[in-house]
Amino acid sequence: MYSSVNTIWVLLGAALVFFMQAGFAMCEAGFTRAKDTGNILMKNLMDFCIGTPIFWLLGFGLMFGGAGAIIGGFDPFVRGDYSAILPDGVPFFAFFLFQTVFCATAATIVSGAMAERTKFISYCIYSLMISALVYPISGHWIWGGGWLSQLGFHDFAGSTAVHMVGGVASLIGAKILGPRIGKYDKDGKPRAILGHNLSIAALGGLVAITAGCDMVSVAGAAIIGICAGIVLPLAVEFFDKVAKIDDPVGAISVHGVCGAMGTLLTGLLAVDGGLFYGGGVKFFLTQCLGVVSVIAWVAVAMLIIFNVIKHTVGLRASAVEELEGLGIHEHGLPTAYADFSQSTSMTAVAKANAYPEPVTEGGARKVTPDEAVPVQVVSAPGVPASDVKLSKVTIICNQAKFEELKNTMNEIGVTGMTVTQVLGCGIQKGKTEYYRGVPMTMNLLPKVQVDIVVSKVPVSQVVSAAKSVLYTGSIGDGKIFVYDVEDVVKVRTGEHGYDALQGEE
Structure with missing residues (x-):
């Protein structure tokens, strides 16, 4: 019963x-x-x-x-x-x-x-x-x-x-x-x-x-x-x-x-x-x-x-x-949070473990460093504030590479940077993804934008060090932009130009 x-x-x-x-x-x-x-x-x-x-x-x-x-x-x-x-x-x-x-x-x-x-x-x-x-x-x-x-x-x-x-x-x-x-x-x-x-x-x-x-x-x-x-x-x-x-x-x-x-x-x-x-x-x-x-x-x-x-x-x-996320690789999900920008932790990755082999899509050829990490120089009009040339280097890279990039910049003497989580894609329009069976025409992927203003360290050294870190042999390793900087002002002291970028003695 x-x-x-x-x-x-x-x-x-x-x-x-x-x-x-x-x-x-x-x-x-x-x-x-x-x-x-x-x-x-x-x-x-x-x-x-x-x-x-x-x-x-x-x-x-x-x-x-x-x-x-x-x-x-x-x-x-x-x-x-x-x-x-x-x-x-x-x-x-x-x-x-x-x-x-x-x-x-x-x-x-x-x-x-x-x-x-x-x-x-x-x-x-x-x-x-x-x-x-x-x-x-x-x-x-x-x-x-x-x-x-x-x-x-x-x-x-x-x-x-x-x-x-x-x-x-x-x-x-x-x-x-x-x-x-x-x-x-x-x-x-x-x-x-x-x-x-x-x-x-x-x-x-x-x-x-x-x-x-x-x-x-x-x-x-x-x-x-x-x-x-x-x-x-x-x-x-x-x-x-x-x-x-x-x-x-x-x-x-x-x-x-x-x-x-x-x-x-x-x-x-x-x-x-x-x-x-x-x-x-x-x-x-x-x-x-x-x-x-x-x-x-x-x-x-x-x-x-x-x-x-x-x-x-x-x-x-x-x-x-693992580094890019199992969601996108196993299930085709760039993010599980619909209509929200995904901000993924920038994991500290050992150099020996990060991308041990060149990453290629569909067996594509291994590209040159210049193709994988293109550099674009952007000139800006204006009169420099000091005799020392000031330049801003903007680096767009994979999130998994950030920690290694940061350590490398520190090793060559770059001590200041601004880091931003961004979404974007290059001319390839990102990796092809599907939503309900329909291919997405443009897929924005999570990236890291690193902005560095340099004075003491040569721009060529910054660019060369960044490319050596980011390069894996695949299109999409990142991009580097170089800009002329007209002036820099340190608000606390009122210093301009080269002096504004120097630390206290």
Whole structure:
């Protein structure tokens, strides 16, 4: 006999978990750069597009299709009788929907840790494998009547079954994938522009409490939340600075560390059976065994999956795709923010990593430096304010090259510059893009405009240094304009011309 109240409650819970997908998408977009937002949104959508049918085809049966110790059973398209495991008054399809959204949540956690540098096809493959095998098998141990549940392991709402599974998979994936270009400097120190927002500590507390929220007191819940709030920032700093694992959203710490910690603390703080409530050590040891076992299973499975992907279709996007943005390369989206100018972070890029190979479109020839970075001299009438010639050099270049350009200018003695984020294209009208199947006649691409007024340093040296940095061999490497400057006035001192450009002694 079905209960409308119970059914509505389960469906409401499923809807809330489903909307976590939108929350993950916004969270990941906020922690990463605008050039990759389209890629992130597509990945979060594909979790359900891929995860739902594969969970229906294979995963649900492995998780709930029998009482085996390791796996449930093989039940393609869920045709078996599951009445024995249904909650009171809840119809099967409401229960199936509820379990499906949890499966997709475990898969989407990994996307945040591997954001901004993972090939889209590779993401789809490992998301499928998590939904088909990795999550359902460990989920069977915990929720499907497997060996852990038979021992008394307890995880009410997914600290281990969902969050820790995603966190461990994130750890393995991010380690194999390696850090984003520019994340660490030559001394191994993480750059702040790719850092973390430690306000995610509150989310860690919510993750930690899900394991024992039905077994702990209000005080116990508060203790678990406080412990998560303290441990989470330490975990983020450890993985970022010590382990050198680049996790843009802190998924390893939020879901992996806090999920495991919440499960273990349940063994201590559960009112019925917890060690601190006189229940003895057995329940706590069972919780420890469950955490260790699930970590081992996910780590081994994902090591195999990621390495197979890496050595077949490839796991990591190319350097050019990563630097210019996965949105435009994987999905044809110059920006995910329609009608807004995209301002992408100017990432510090090591010289050895930025465009290691000449970038050409469609196998085009490698052009000369003069073709790739043309120089135009613009003369202006007027009488110079001093005997020393003043010139303004305007450099339009790819955003990924800015940090290297800045360092090179500093090395030759240029100490002042003005930098502007701009959109534009050359006579080639930008890279051809399509909107709803129609080619765009002109595609404005994000660029950086650097303005330098020089007096001491010869203009020819500035131009030569800039061209050596910007040149990759492709049309579109940038443009350089040289202007005559009539006068310069330093407002603070009233100095003119050459003197206005000199620093204090």
